[in-house]
Amino acid sequence: MQDVLNQVGINNYIFLSVLLFCIGVFGVLYRRNAIIVLMSIEIMLNAVNLLFVAFSTYHEDAQGQVFVFFSMAVAAAEVAVGLAILVSIFRNIGSIDVSNLKKLRG
Amino acid sequence: MDLSIILLLLLAPLGGFLINTFLGKQLGKGASGAIGTLAIVISFVCTLLLFLGLEPGADTKADLFHWLTFQNFSVDFSFQFDQLSLLWLLFVTGIGSLIHLYSISYMHHDKDFYKFFSYLNLFVFFMIVLVSGSNLPILFIGWEGVGLCSYLLIGFWYSNQAYNDAAKKAFIMNRVGDLGLLIGIFILATVAGTLDYQGLETFFQTKGSLVDSTWLAVAALCLFIGACGKSAQLPLYTWLPDAMAGPTPVSALIHAATMVTAGIFMVTRLHFLFDLVPAIQNVIAVVGVSTALFAATIGLAQNDIKKVLAYSTVSQLGLMFLALGVGAYEVAVFHVITHAFFKACLFLGAGSVIHANSDEQDMRKMGGLRKVMPITFITMLISSLAIAGIFPLSGFWSKDEILLEAFHYSIPFWAVASLASILTAFYMFRLMFLTFFGEFRGTEHAKSHLHESPALMTIPLVILATLAAVGGLISIPGSSWLMHFLEPLLHTDGAPEHHALDQTAYILMAVASVGALVGIFIAYRKYISNKEVPGEDSEVTGFTKVLAEKYYVDELYDSVFVKPINLLARFFRDVVETALGSLVYGFGKAAAEISNQGRKVHNGSIGLYLFVFVIGFCLIVSYLFLAQ
C-alpha cells in the first residue's frame, strides 16, 4: 500500500476524496428523491472513509482505519433511522420527494 | 417690635380665612361676616398700635424662621414694619375693614357668602405679607397670594364661564409680570448675594457703583415688568377691566385700593436700585404716562359703570408710575393713599348703585338716582371731585404734586399727564351725570326696586368720602407730614426743590384746576344740557368705536399670543407627537416587516436550506483563507 501511495501521492487521494465529497454534496443539493439524497450523503461519508484509509496508510497508523469502522457503523445506524422515517413519510403522503416536505415553513 | 402684635396682625386674617373656610357654612351668614370683618379690624388695630409705637431708628424687623437656603444667600421668613409697610398696612387694613363691613350687606343674598369672606380674609393676609415682608421672596409670596385671591374673587360667580375667563386672564397676565419679577429677583440675588431689603440697600449704597450697570438695568427692568403686571400698566393692563367681573367690593378692595398698588410699593421699596438706573426710570415714566393717557381715553367711551372706574384706576396708576419714574416716590405713595380713598369710595358707591339697580351695570339704563340714593350720590360726588382734582379735596393735592414733579422732569410728560387729568375729570362726571342726573332710563320693574342702600353699606361710603375729602392733609405742600414720615426710608431731604412752592407751582395748580373744571364743564354740556345718552353698541362708529372697543388690544393679544400658542399646541399634539410616536413604532414596524420578508426565505425547502449552508460554508472558508 505504502508504495502505491508514494507513487500516486497523498494529494491526489485528497483531491479524489474532495471530488467525491463534492459529488455527494451536489447530489444532496440537486436531487429531490429522498433515496438519492440519502445515497449522496453516503457518497460523502464514503469519500471521507476513503481519505481516512489513505491517511492511515500515509501515517502508517491503524487508528484511521479503525475510525472507518466507527464511521461505517454510525452511517449504517443513520441510514436505518433515515429509511424508517422515509417509510413513514411514504405511508403518510405517498411520495418520497423531499420538495413535498414544505408543511413546515415561514 | 412686639412679636405678639406682629403675629396677631399677620394671623388674624389667616385665622379668619381658616374659620370661614372650614366652619363658615355651619356658622351662618351673620357670624361668618362678623368673624371675617373682625379679623381685619384686629389687624387694623394692631397696625395702629405698631404705627403709634413706631420710633425712628428702632429695629423694625421680626425674624420668624429660616426659609430658603442657597449657596450664596439665604432667605428668612421675616417681616419688617417700617414706615412704608405701616403706611400701606394702615390703608390696606383700614379700607379692608370698611369693605368687609360693606360686603356683609352687599353679599347678603349670595349662597357662597362665607366663601366670599374667607377669600377676602385670605387676600388681606397675603396683602399684609406682601407689604410687610422684609425681603423679596416674602414679598413674592404675598404677590402671588394676592394674585390667587384676585383669581378666586374675580371668578367668584363660577357658574359664569365669562367670569372664569376673566379670572384666568388676570392670573395669567399677572404671571407674565411675575416671571419678570422673578428674573429680577434672581439677578439681584446673583449680583448682591442677598434679597433682604436692608441688605440690598446696604449693598447698593456701598458697592452699587462696582456692579455692571447693565445687569442692574436688566434687573430693574425685570422688576418693573413685574410691577406692570400687578399694577396693570401697559402692556399688561388688559386684565384689570375684565377683573370687574368680580363682586364690586372686590373691585373696590383689590382692583382699586390695594393689590394694584403693589407694583408701586415694590418700586418704592427698591428705590435705591431704581435710583441707580436712570434709563429704567425713564422707561417707567414713559410707561406710566402713556398708560395714564391711554386708559383715560378708553374710559371716555365705556358704558359699564365699573369699567369706567377700572380704566380710571389704570390711568391713575399710570400717574403714580410717572411719579415713580421721575423719582418722586413719596408723591407716588401720596397718590396711592388718596387714590385708595376716593377710588374705594367710588367703587363702593358704584356697588351701591348696582345693588339698587337690580345688578344692572350699564349706565345707559340708569339716571336720576340722586333723589333715590342721596348718600351714595353725595359720597360719590365728593370722590369724583377728588379724583378730578378739585381744590381742596385729596386728589387735588396728590395729583398736583405729580404734575409738578413731571413738569420739573420733562414738560411733555406734564402735558400728557395733564391731558389725562382733564379726560379723567370728563369721564368721571360723565359717569356721575349719566347715573345720578336726568331721568331713570331702566325698566319699570327696575325702577320700582330702586332704594338707598342699608346703613352697613352707606357708613363705609361716608367714611371713605370723608377721607377722600380731607386725606390730602397728610401732605400739603410746604408742610408735608408724609414726606417727613417717609424720610428715614427714602432720604428725600436731598431733593428739597421738589416741594418748593414757587410761582411755577401755583401756576401749575391753577392750570390743573382749570383743566379739571373744563373737563367737568364739557361733561355737563354734553350730558346735562344736551341730555345726551351714549348710543347702542352697534350704533357707535369712528374713533369712538375704537375707544369703546379698547383699541382692540384684547383682539391683538389674542391673535398675537393666544391663538399662535394654541395653534402650536395643536400642531405639537397632532403632528409632532404623532410623528415621534410613529418614529418609535417605526422601529418595531420595520423589524416586523423584515421578519415578514424573512419568513418567505424560510420556505421549508431542504434544497434551499442546504444551499445556503454551502454558501455560508464557502464564504467562511474563503474569507478565512483570503484574508490572510
Added chain:
Amino acid sequence: MEVIYLLILLLVGAGLTYFSVDKAASRVALLISTVAFGYSLYLVSLHYGGQLPENIHFDWISKPSIGFDLRLDGLALLMLVLTTTLLPLIVASGIETKFANAKSLYALVLLMAFAMCGTFVASNGLLYYIFWEVALIPIYFIALIWGSGDAEERKKQVVKFFIYTFAGSLFMLVGFVYLYGKAGSLLLTDLYKLELSYDEQLLVFGGFFLAYAIKIPLIPFHTWQANVYQKAPAMGTMLLSGIMLKMGLYSVIRWQIPISPDASKELMPYLVWIGIAGVIYGSIVALRQRDVKKLLAYSSLAHVGLIAAGFYGLTADGITSGIIQMFGHGLVVVGVFFAVEVIERRYQTRAISELGGIRAQAVKFASAFLIVTLASVALPGTVNFVGEFGLLFSLSTQNVWFSVIGGLTIVLGAYYMLKMYQQVMLGEANKKPFADLSVTESLIFGALAAVIFFFGIYPQPINDLIAPAVNEIIAQISTN
C-alpha cells in the same frame, strides 16, 4: 441593617397581600405601607441621631465581584421617605374601587415600592440596576391588566413603554459593564474615585443618558409617557409619575453626573436646553389635550424637564432645589391624578369636553383639586414653589436665558392648569350628580396638602437632610 428591614417588610408585605383574599387585600396593603411609612420616619429619626450606619455591605457575587451594598445617606433617605409617604396614599386611593383580582394588584404595588426603595438605596451599580429593572415589571402588569380603555390600544402602548424603557436601561447596563471593566468594582464610591478620560466618560454618560432620558422622560424620548399615564389605572399612574420617574432624576445626580463629571460639564448647556425644551414643549402640548390625564402627563413632562435642567445645570442650588422639587412634584402629581380618579369614579369619563360644573356640587373636592392645581403651578407657600424658585434661580446663575425661557413655565403652566380647572370644575352645575369627597378621599387630599404646605413654609429639614449628599456631588464635579 435597619433599611434592610424596610425592604424586607415591603417584599414580605407583597407576599402577604398576594396570599390574602381579594376583599382584604387593599387593607393589608394599606397596613403594610403605613407601617413602612412609620418605619421610614423612624429611620429619619435614627439618621438625625447619627445612629444609622450609612453604608451596608454583604458579600454577594464573587465573580464578577459584586457586593450587596446599600447606602442610606440623606438623599436616599429622602427618596425613601417620599416613596413611603406616597405609598399609603396611593394604596388608599384604591380602597374604594373594586378591582378584579385585587390581591395581585396590591401585591404588585408593594413589590414595585420595594424595587423603587431598593433603587434609591442601592450603592452597587449592579444591585441598583437590578432594582431598577425589577421596578419596571410590576408597573407593566399593573398598567396592562388593570388599565382602562381599549385593550388592544392599551397593550400596544404598555408594551411600547416597557420595551422603550427596557431599551434605555440596557444601555445603562452596558455603561456599568464598561465601568466594571475599568474599576473592577461597581461600588458607588469606587466609581466616584475612578478617573476616566473624557471620551470614556462620554461613553458612560451616553449609556446612562438613554436610560434616564427615557425614564424621566426628557423630550424627545417621552412618547410613551402620556399614553401610558392615560391607559394605566390611577394607582399605576401615581406610582409612575409620583415615584418612578423620580428614579430617573435621582439616578442623574447619584450616578450619572458624579461618575462622568467632565462629560457633564462639557455637555451642560445642551442638556439644560433639552430640559428646558421639555418644559416649553410639555406646557404647550398640554394646552390642547382632550383627556385630563394626558394633559397632566404633559404637565408632568414640563415639570421634570425643569428638574432635569436644574440637575444638569450642575450647581449646588440647582441640585438641592431639584431634589426638593422632586419631592414636591411627587406629592402634587399624586394629588392631581387622584383628583382625576375621583372624577372618573363618579362620571366614568376623563374627557374634558364632557366635564364641567362640578364645583357647584362638590365644594370640598373643588377646593382640594384647586389646592393641588395651584401647588402644581408652584404657588408660593407650597413646596413646589421652593423647588421651582430655586431651580429657576440656579439656572439664572448659569445663563439668564435659561431661566427666562424655562420660567415661561410659570405662565404656561398657569394657563393650561387653570384652563383645565375651569373646564373641568367650573361653569353651570353639571346635570349628572357628583357626590362630594368621601372620608378616605378627604384624608388623602388632606395629608397631601399638609405635607405640601408644611415643607413649602419650612423646607429646612429637607435642606439639612440632603446637604451632605449635594456637597458630595458638587465636590465630585469640581475635583475631577
Added chain:
Amino acid sequence: MNTLIAITALGVICLIFELLNLRKILVPFSIVALCGILYLNSLDYNQTASYYNNMIVVDNFSVTFTALFIVLTTFLVALGHHFYDDVPEKLSDFVAIKIFLLSGAAAMVSFGNLAMFFLGIEVLSISLYILAASRRLNIKSNESGMKYFLMGSFASGIILFGICLIYGAIGSFDMRVIMEAAVSADVEEWFYIGGILLAIGLLFKIAAVPFHFWAPDVYEGAPALTTATMSTLAKVTAMATFFKLFFAMSGNLPETSQTVLVVLSGLSMTVGNIMALRQANVKRMLAFSGISHAGFMLMTLIGTQISAGTLLYYGTAYAFAGIGAFSVILYVCRHLENEDIVNFQGLGKSNPFLAFVLTTSLLSMAGIPIFAGFFAKLMLFSQVLESGHLALVIVAVVNSIIAVGYYFKLILAMYTKEPQHERTGRPFYIYAVATVALLLNLTIGLFPSLVTDLLR
C-alpha cells in the same frame, strides 16, 4: 467515566423495565437513578483523570456540564411521564432514548479523542432524529424528522471530513496531540481546513446563522417534548462541545477567525430575534429565540480570556428557562393540534402559577434581572466589552430589546385575553418540573456564584 457507564447502563435497564412490565414506575425510577448518577458525577469534581488511552477525559469542565445535562435529562424524563399517555407501550423506548442521548451528550463534553467526539455527536443526533419523527402518523413530525435527518447527516459528513483532515495533518485523533499541533508553527494546511469544517458542523448543531434553517422547521414539527430536548439539552451540549474544541484548537488562531465569530454571533442574534417577531407558533418562536441565544453563546468564544464559567452559566440559565417554558407549553398544548400563541390566552386566569412560570422563564430569556438570564447576559457583555468589541455588545443590546417584543407577545396573550379552552387537571410532574425549574432559575439568578464558581 463511571458516569458515562452508569448512564448507558441506566438506558439498558429502562429497556429491560418494559420487558418486566414495570412501566408504571419507570419514570420515578429513572429520576431517582439520574439523581444517583448526578451524585456519582459530582464525585469526579476536582478529580481530573483520563481513561482508555485518553479516550475519555474527566475534568471539571466535563463534570459540570455533564451534571447540567443530567439535571436537564431528569426534567425531560419527568415531563415525559404525561407526554406519552397516548402511546404508553412506547414510554420505555422514549425514556431509554433520552438516556442514551444523555450518554452521547456526556461523551461530547468528556471526549479526549475525536473518535469519542464523533460517536457522542452521532449518538446524540440519531437519538434526536428518532425522537423528532416519533409521531409516526403525524406528517409534521415525519417532515421534521426527515429534515433534521437529512441536514444532520449532511453536517455529520462535514464533521467527519473535518476529523479526517485533522487526522491527515497530524496523524492522530488524540486531543493532546491536536492541542500541541495547534500551537506549533508548522502544521499542514489541512489541519486548519479540518478545524474549520469541524467548527461549521458544530455551528450547524447549535443552529447559528447561516446554518440555522433546519431549526425552526424541526422544532415546530417535532413533538413538544423533543423540541424541549433539542432546544435545551442538545443546544447546550453542542455549544459546550464547540467551546471545548475551539478552546483546544485556539492555539494561534488568526485574527480573522475572531472576526468570523463576531459576525456570526451578531448575525445569529439578529436573524433569530427578528424572525421570531412574527411567529404564531410558540415552538417555532422559541426555535428562533434559540438561534439568537446561540448567537449570544457564541460570544463566549470571543475575547482574549474565554471563560467556560460564563458559558456554563449562560447555558444553565438558558436551559432552565427553556425547561420552565416547555413544561408550561406541554401542559397547555397537551390535547391540542398545535402550539399557537392563541392557545395560551387566558392562562393567567386559569392557571396563574403556570402563567407565572412561563412569564419568569421568558423574562429570564429576555435578560431581565433577578432571573438567571440577566446575569448570563451581563457576564457576556462584560467579557466581550473587555476584549473591545463594543459594536457587538451594542448589537446584542439591540437584540435584547427586539427579543422583548416577542417574549411579551406570549405574556400578553396569557394575561390580557380570556381563555379559549377549558384547562383541567394539575399533572403532578409538570407542576413539579415547573416549580423546580423556577426555583433553580431564581436561585442561580440571585446567587450566580453558585454556578460560575464551579469553573474558574
